[in-house]
Amino acid sequence: MTSIQEKLSHYTKDILFPLGFHAKLAPAITGLTDLLFTLHAIAPESEDLRTHLSTKSGNAIGPLWAALCIKEVFRTQRFIQATHQAIQDKLAQKEGPIQIIYAGTGPFATLALPLMSYYTSTEVQFTLLEINQISFDKMEQTINLFGFEDYVNTAICADASTWHVPADLSADIVLSETMYNGLYKEPQVGVMLNFATQTDNSCIFIPEEIKVDLVSKPLQVERVNHLDTLITFNRAFMNSLIQQSTHRLWEFPIHRIPLPALAQEKLYLATEITIYRDFTLKINDSSLNLLRRFHIPLPTEGSEIVVQYQIKEIPAFEVVG
Ligand SMILES: C[S@@+](CC[C@H](N)C(=O)[O-])C[C@H]1O[C@@H](n2cnc3c(N)ncnc32)[C@H](O)[C@@H]1O
Structure with a gap:
């Protein structure tokens, strides 16, 4: 019988294989999914497991x-590969531990677990x-089941x-996929x-950059017209926002965007992610990159909209004028 550690190492090897797509990729992700779901006996109908938590951000x-x-x-593969690359880059500059x-x-520490099996x-x-307390408890269980306690600082x-x-704690890498x-x-x-307020510029952020464009297109048409880049969320953007804001009341830039003739055109948000260096998620690569309809109050032709990102219980780009 193969141990769960051996299975994880095997899937990790295939996930880290340096090709965007190959025959062993989907089986590795499916195998890892089955392994983790079986270990935890996650009951999909359980109300507790389905409940979201609302926070101020x-x-x-x-x-x-x-x-x-x-x-x-692709989301899971590229985030893990990107983090692997970032660890390699840091290890080339300094001694571990990174x-x-x-x-x-989440309940599986999905983006870290394969790397715990690869590195010491x-x-x-x-x-x-x-x-989330339930996710947290399951995540700790996951770490214990694999015997990875030594990899956990806190x-x-x-x-x-x-x-x-x-x-x-001097962080070399910050990793988070808490986005839609x-x-x-x-x-x-x-x-x-x-x-960003608590680390210096040498700390690698994963993802490195998230770009959201406002685009328009008629329904049923693939090709989009670019109207404006609403945010290029990277370290430089965060540094300037931190400099301009007081008491962490983040004041995002305001965009004034002339509207196209909207009779047939609908507006959408288009998200592209540079996870790290060459590891990217482009339009339609994952659910994070699906076009999102951007609803606006009744537009009048030839007018403009004023758009700003706002952090609150439901963060979003909002029409503010
Ligand atoms: C999209 S899931 C990703 C899970 C896993 N990291 C992965 O990539 O497969 C986001 C996770 O982040 C957690 N999360 C969301 N907001 C958080 C916050 N403010 N602080 C800590 N955890 C948070 C959620 O509870 C959820 O488990």
Whole structure:
């Protein structure tokens, strides 16, 4: 019988195989999904597992939905490959352990677990944050089942958008996938900003950049017309926002956008993610990159809309004028 550690190492090898797509990729993600779901006997009908948590910087999805994220083949592969690349780059610059803050682990610590099987605990150390108590408990169980306790610097059930990084923790990498398409609803922006205020520019953020464009297209038509880039959310953007804001009341830039003739055109948010270096998720690569309809109050032809990102219980791009 193959041990769960051996199975994990086998799937990890296939997930890290340096090709965008290959025959063993989907079987590896499916195999890992089955392994983790079997270990935890997750009951899809359980109300507790389906319940989301509302926070001041966004919605934390319930344990079942967080667990299911693993199934998105390209999302999971590219985030793990990108983090692997970032660890390699850091290890080329300094001695381990590379300190990684992983914010929003879900019940499986999906993006960290394969890397724990690949590296030694003297090379990587994780600080694991999860706001949902059920997900947090299952994540700790997962770590214990695989015997990966040595890889954990700290594990805390806390809100990553307000958590204070301890003075003795110098983070090399911050990793978080707490987002939805169009930077809608989930707290990615608030979480990343919290860590940007507490780390220096040498800390690698994964994802490195999230770009959201406002585009228009007629229904049933594939090709889109670019109207404006609403945000290029990267370290430089966060640094300038931090400089301009007081008391962490983030004031996002305001965009005035002339509207096209809207009779046949609908507006959408288009999300592209640079996870790290060449690891990207482009339009339609995952659910994070699906076009999101952007509803506006009745437009009059030839007018403009004024759009701003806002962090609140449901973060979103809003029409503010
Ligand atoms: C989209 S799931 C991703 C799960 C896993 N990291 C993955 O990539 O498959 C996001 C997870 O982040 C957690 N989360 C959301 N907001 C959070 C916050 N403010 N602080 C800590 N965890 C949070 C959710 O509870 C959920 O488990």
